[in-house]
Structures are given as structure tokens and as C-alpha cells.
Amino acid sequence: MIAGRPPAERYTGSSVRRTEDLRLLTGRGRYVADIQVPGLLHCAFNRSPHAHARVLRVQTDVARRAPGVVAVFDGWQMAKLASAAGGMMELMGETNLPSFSLLATDKVRLVGDPVAMVVAETRAIAEDAAELIEVEYEELPAVMTAAQARDGSLPPIFEDLGSNVLFGPDQKVFGEVDRVFAEADRIVKARIAQHRHQNVPMEGRAILATFDQATGELVAHAATQGVNTSRQIIAAQLGMPLEKVRVLAFDIGGSFGLKFGASREEVACCAASRELLRPVRWIEDRLENLTVSGQAREESFDVEAAVTNEGEILGMRVEMVIDSGAYPGFAPGIISTIQEMIPGPYRMRALSFTASGVITNKATYVAYRGPWASETFVRERLIDLVAAELGLDPFEVRLRNLAERGQPPLRMVTGPSLAGLTAKESLLRMGEIFNFEEFRRHQAAMRAQGRYLGVGVATYIEPAPGPRPETPPTELEWARASLGEDGVVSVFTAQMPHGQSHQTTMAQIAADQFGVDFEQVRVVVGDTDQVPEGFGTGGSRFASMAGGAALHVSRQLRSQVLELAAQILDVSPATIDIRAGEVVGDGVPDGRLPLSELVKLARAAAAEGRIPQGTETSLEASFGFDGGQGGWSGGTHCCVVEVDPETGRVRVDRYMVVEDCGEVINPAVVEGQIRGGVAQGIGAVLLERSAYDEWGQYLSSSFMDYLLPTTTDVPNIEIEHLQTIPLDQDVNFRGVGEGGMIVAPPTICNAIADAIAPSGAVVLEQHLPPTRILELMGIIPQPA
């Protein structure tokens, strides 16, 4: 945190109680399922039992005749109402896209692919009727691995793409790769893989669509990370003008990257409402959510590091394959970030990065908290492998390679500036918090007793937003602010909180900058009729981008209000101020004028023409922020584990975080974000896996098989914030939502690898359930 905060900042930097708490903690939140609408219809989907098959015939007559059923749509009928073109991938600029439909017409491409939609008076009726639909399939061989997708032996999942290779291999070279590999004392090679796991929000996907015959407008209550993005997709796919679609969102039960835009089922729900002229709701159930909503992280890397005997990492060669799943998803969009970020905060001089993507009969690749996290996983695991190869301590190898302020070039080999980097401080501080030497002694003593203890460290940076690039982003984050007659400052943002407490943190910033009490700020989200443009919440964008926009717009509105007050009171703007919701200062009658009074006076004065031309009287301001000078988020995590060689179970004994996320807006919120991310990281390594069998049946479709960490699996997480290096004059808040989930998996894997190293185990994967641990330790045989 920055020392010497101006005394005016009463809220920024303190753990203000969350505005959201009362409703969320007392069960008064309002989710899509809570909305009451007269005449509401419900829908359920008939879904494919096959991973890959031709659809020969869809018989819907029996379902249609069931009591309470209002309509049944098969793929061809739905295709007449809405198109699947113009989805999220088109919005993101992808061009190499196959054609497909909202509901399957000719083919199904994964287990759970929607084939027909039943709309009925109740959800229960819709579910029962969905079972009455008979579908005849001709099964096709399922493409389940990247190798199958690449060897061309199986039929293409999308005929119009001609193959199951979605893109690549595309190579990009930074620096003199061949030269550093020639100079190197050793080359350390490994194939490191991440396993498929997924976002599991408490609330699945959800939408309630109402087509208004009178206005021709479609209103959708959605669970979404951005109402504007959802609106664009719904309008495009329904063939409606943008202004005829309004998207509303209120409380959202988590998302972690899943709920961007509008999914096929959600758009089908909107189409049904327009067709049937009644409101239609779809609430995704857990089986659907686990099976088809989307999965992430399945990426494998062949890596080579050119190193010196002293442990200096000169460069890397990386070949990456990403498994994109069935339908167009986030995979192509994430490659450039992984490529750019893989050197992280380290000084390597050269990088060759080759990427390709494949299509398989599995759930679509979606963004999941820190979608580019594989760059940190691969690099941080590789550093430990280098250390093992050279007989050095992993802590020392990191220290030796981390870039440092004052030592040029302070720049990643891939381009981005490392200005303001505090990675080295975070590692050194971790070395003070945790006594590594003492632990090594303890570890050796325990080993002599047959016990396997390990410590793991990982260091990362996150572009949230990253230092200002040479060409600043053209896409701004907007905030609008207005002062109402009640003296309340309203701040409008396109950010869509779904667990991040934006309504609290944005109000903290605005209250301080404008000069009102926290309670006197209203943060407006979730209505395309009210919020400014912007794609929504993602990429840890809120803190710097939206926080910065809120800061600047509040200042702008404050100047406007002070100028107006000065005109009305006939004083110099320099002599007055806004404090605690009142205009105060010399010349103010009684020394103080509540803002509500000022607004009334201003309205009257404007009506009477007493305000000179050129003075702004709108009491509204708008600001588009480009991130300013930006800066990195990041830090070092460290954890201590014990592996039980009898059961293969891992116990996390201690977990420590040293973090720099710039100027902290609300410590409790920041720490909550870090803890949540670490919990998901623990889940990824020890529990969570989206597993398929070789025929494409999904094996993790319930919480009996997709295991989430519970309170007993997550230890106390010790967090310390570093003093940040401010780069911007005004805005040094940085995003922190994703970091925990980015760096926890390598931290935990490194600790486990350290623990079981005496058995000769080498860890090259992220998922380490008990069976795998004992296999790696050589205690039980590996599968053939």
C-alpha cells in the first residue's frame, strides 16, 4: 500500500463491510431462478447420449402431446428461429469457424449436445417430456485425444473444417533462440501437461427471456459476466436490432469465466420466447453444468530450457497443443497471452513458441479463472526441474533468474515492460517469512522416519493490466457518474460483479474521490439500458480499469459540482470543497451546504437562467480509462505438504502468499479473492478432473465424481501484501481475481514433487490424486 495517503481517502484501503453482505448472507439475493413472472414457461433439453454421431431422425410427437407441454423444437425448427453464427468467437475476431446450429441438426459432437428443446408449463413437465423424444443416431468414432485429432484417422467433427486440427502449428520466435541453445551448458527437456478441469459456479447457466409484443423488445434476465456482450450475441443470433434487446443481470452465483455472452441453450430460450410470445426460463442443472457448460485447461507442452551450470535460464523452446473440445471456444483466443506471458518475471533472452489447437468430442474449452495460467504452471514446474537437474535449490534458481528493477533491460523477451516489478521482493520476503534452511533440516529428519514432507514455491506476474504498452489499448473502460436530487452519487459500470464485491469497492473509490459517505454512493450494474459500453468483467479488469474509470469520473463530477456551486454561491471554486456529502468552505452559507440542497439550488438557478454559458449543469460525467501507466499484479506463493506413502494422500500443512496487487482498495475483498483462487488451485491438483472414457462418455458428471475442495481440504492461507511501486499518478489498483488460481497449482505441485523426490518420482502433470502419487513413487504399478 502506498504510504502518505491523502487524508480525504476514508474508505480506499480499508476493509469496508460489503454492501452485498446483507442480501447475500441472509438469503435475500436475487438470482435468475428467483424472478417471478406471470405466465412463465420452463424448458428442458433432450441431449445426446453419444460423443459423436449423425442424427438420423428426431421424433417429437409424443412429447408434444404430453399434458402441460407448450412446444417442442428440434434442431431444424430452432434453426429457422435463430442462428448460432455471430457468437462469442466472432465477437472476439475469430474467423476460422465451423458452421453449426443452436440445437443439433445433422450431427451431435459431444455427450450432452442439445438435440431438442421442450417448453412446458413447469420444469418438471418439461423434463419428463424431454425423455419422450426419440432420436435415432448413427454413431461415429469419437475423437478423444489430441493425437487422434492430429493423425487424421478419424472423421472430422466439423465437415466444413475438413480436419480436427483447428489451427497451427504456428511458431513465433523472440530473441536468438538457436544461439542461446548453442551457448547453454545443458538442455533440460520435459513434457508437462495440464489436465481438463472446469469452472463450477454454484449457479449454473441461467436465463429468463421475455419478448414484449407491444414494443417488439426482448428482455432477458441473465447470469452473465457482461450484459452488453450477452445483448450483442442474443441480438445477432436472433436477427434483432441491438436496441430491441435489453439484458438485465442481478446477483450471479459465480462464473469464473464461464458465463460470457450467451450460450446456445440460452439463445434458444430467447428464440422460444419470441416464438411463443411468453416468458421462458432455463436454469441449467448440475448434470448439464458439469457435462456441457464448458471445461478448461487441457493443454500439453513440450519444453526445452537452455541453462548454464550456474542455473541461469537462457531461453526456452515451447511446443504447445491445446484441446479445444467440440464447439468453438476460448482456446484460440488464449494462445497469444500464454505465449507472451511464459517468460514471466524472469530474465530469459530467447523464446520459441509453437502452438496448435485441436477439436475433440469433449466439452468446449472455456475461459476459467486465469485462463492463460499454463504459462506459469509450465515455467514454474520447469524451473524446479532445472534445479533438480543441476542440484541447486529451486529458491536459488528463481532468485538467480528473476528480473530486477534497475537492471536493464527490464522487459520480457516477448515485449512487455517489467516496470514496477516486485517479483524478486516477493520471493525474498517469502524467504524471511518461511525459514527454508530450517525446513530442509526438519524435512531430512522426518525422511529418516519414513515421512515425506515437501515445500514448493512459485512466482508469477499477471497483466492486470500490465505496464502501459507502447501502443496503449484502444478499448477503454467506461464509467458514468451522476449526482441526484437526493445527494446520492450514482456510478454506472459495465462491470458485472459475480462474487467480486464490485458494488462495495467501486463505491469506496467514488466516495473518497467525490467526497461523500460510502452509503451515499450507488453502483449501478447489470442493465444494458443504463450501463456504459464495455464487455464486462474478465481478465482481472475491474481494479485498474473500472476502478480507474470510477476514480477519474468521480473527480470529473466533483470538479463540475464545485464549479457549479461556486457560480451559485458566488465564491471562488478554490475556496470550497466537498466533504462528507456537503459543500464546505469560505462563502458557503453556514459554512456547509448539503449536496441535495445544492442540486435543488442548481436546478432553480438553471431554470431562471442565472448560470452563465459554459458552466456545465448536467451533474453527469463520463470517463473512458485506458489503464493509465498500469502495472503488474503478482507475487510468490509457498506451501508445505506432507504425502502419506501408505495412502497417497496429500495434506497441505501451510500455505503462504506474498502478494503485490498495487494499491489495495479493500483488503478483505482482496484476501477473499486470493483465498478463493488458492482453494480452486488445491482442487485442481488434488481433486478436480473432468474425465472421459475412450468412447467419450463423461465420467465426472456429478459431485460424487467431480470432487470440489471443501472446508476440510483448504488450510489457513497466510497473506502478506508488498509495498507496491506506483507507476501511475492516480490509479495504482491492480487486478487480483485470478492470481491465486494461476499460481497455486504450480506451488502445490512443486511441494508434492519435492516431498516425493526421494522416491525418484518426477512430476510432469498437474493432477495428483492418491493413485497417481503412489504410481509416481513406484509403490503401485502404473497403468499399462
Added chain:
Amino acid sequence: MGEQAPARPGRYSPGLPRLVPGTYAAVVLKLPPFVYLAPASLEEALSLHADHEDESRVLAGGQSLIPLLALRLARPEYLVDLSRIGELEGISEEDGAVCIGAMTSELALEHSHLIAERLPLLPQALSFIGHPAIRSRGTLGGSLAHGDPAAELPAVALVLGAQLVAESRDRGRRTIAARDFFLGPFTTALQGDEILTEIRIPWQAPGTGSCFHEVARRLGDFAMVGVAAVARVEQGMIRSCRVALTGVADRAVLRTDGELGLTGESAGSFDAAARRLAEELNPPADLHGSAPYRRHLVRTLVPRVLERACQAAAAGAIS
């Protein structure tokens, strides 16, 4: 019956809609259509169950059956809910055995003083079942009649030599020994018209010790392997012992000292017996554990559990 199960407030909270016998339950979310029957007496339940024999399933807590229905993996035409039948709940003693009504909740058993005194193995095993909320609904009879090959209670019934009382309208009452009760995965000796009404478990005799332990992915998950053991030790030698395992076969498995080759062995050398047992079993593989992993757990858990049982026996306590 003697000790009554504690009242379960909230089960029929006033104000909440309550399904009445004969209600056609097609409006229930997730579950396939079925006729819901909630008899108030055992006699009525037996009669309804017999009327619909093959199409009817008994609902005895619902912690396994309801999820199976929700996933539409079970589709009974009739559901006979035993939860209104008070006579099926309770814990009492008779002729050296504890008699437990089939509908007694797992939580009630866990907190019973009588059970703690006479069958200390039972609460120890119960603590591994799901979570308190699940145990407050789940019943002893429900779990045994479900016959899940990874559940804890079948192993406990086997190791303690439980007698299971089955009743039917037309053929009356019969008693089935636990070792004859579990026939395969989710398959028991109960006939289509029979209801499991009571479980009689002989007291754990003074001088014996017992232990239950399992390894699961998370606290409350189904065991990958669970082991229950009772042992009698005299002068450091095993006089008799029984070991039951769950999660290792298509049903819970029982082995006695003779079968384990432990009779007369010193209480403390179990590794060889555990290795033989592990080799002889052919455990299943799933997402949570491979077959070699489960075999390894048998090798490590069996000695651990037997040692604790012997220690308990030697300590003179029965637990």
C-alpha cells in the same frame, strides 16, 4: 422399543407441502414419475409393497435412492416411504443383542449411549458416512438394503455378525444372517415383497476389541477401501478375529481368523495376512482409485486396523 430415536424436528415442518398417500408425483422436479405412498403402519407398508412387488421401491431415508431417481437411474412405479412408521425406529436390547429398528437414523445410532456401550464399532464407522446432515436422514436399514459395495454399514454388519429381520405380508418374518444377505452390487437377499424391519447385532463381548478405518478422497466421500475388524486377544495371541472390507469387491467382504491364517498368531504381525488378502481380492477401478491402489490400501489398512483392534482388546476395553 426401549431407547427411542431422538425426534427429528423439521422433518415435517408445518407449512411445507406434504405429499399424501396416493399423490401422483409427476410434478416432482428431476425425479421420473412415480406413485408416492406413505403408509402409517408396517402392516400397511408390507401390504402396499406386496401389491406392487416388482414395481415398488422402499424409501428409507432416501440418501441414495433419491439421487438415483434424480439421475433417472432408477424408475420405480411406486415409492413406499417408511418414514411415517414409528414402530420401525428405535434401539433396544434383547438376549445379548442390540435390536435396531430399520428406520433408525444413522445420527441416532451415533449418539446412542446403548450403542456406544454395546457396539462401539458402529459409531466409529458411522462417523465416516457422509456428513451429519446425511446421517440425520440416512437409516441403518436403508443402507443395508441398498447394498452399495462401497458403503460402510454392510461391512460392519458382516464383521459383527448381524441378523437381519425381513418381513413380508404373505410369508411373514424371517431372519437372514448378514453373511447371507449381500449378494452382489446393490443386490441383497431381500425378496421383492420383503421389507427389512430390524437389525439384531450381538454385543461386542468383553475382551474383544474393534476398529473401523477407511480411506476416501475427501472427508465424507465413499470409501475407496474401508476395513472393519474385531479381535479377541489372549496373552498377546489372537484367539479369534474377523475382518470385513468395503470398496474392494462387488459387495462387502468378510474374512475370519481361519481364512486369514491368523489363529494363534501373535497380535502384531499382520502384514503377511494382509498381503495374501490383497492378492486374493480383485478390487474394482474407478476415477478415484485404480485396482492396484485399492489393493495397496488393503495391504496398509488391514494391519493398521487389526493392530488397533488388538490394542483395544488388550487394553481390556472393548473399543
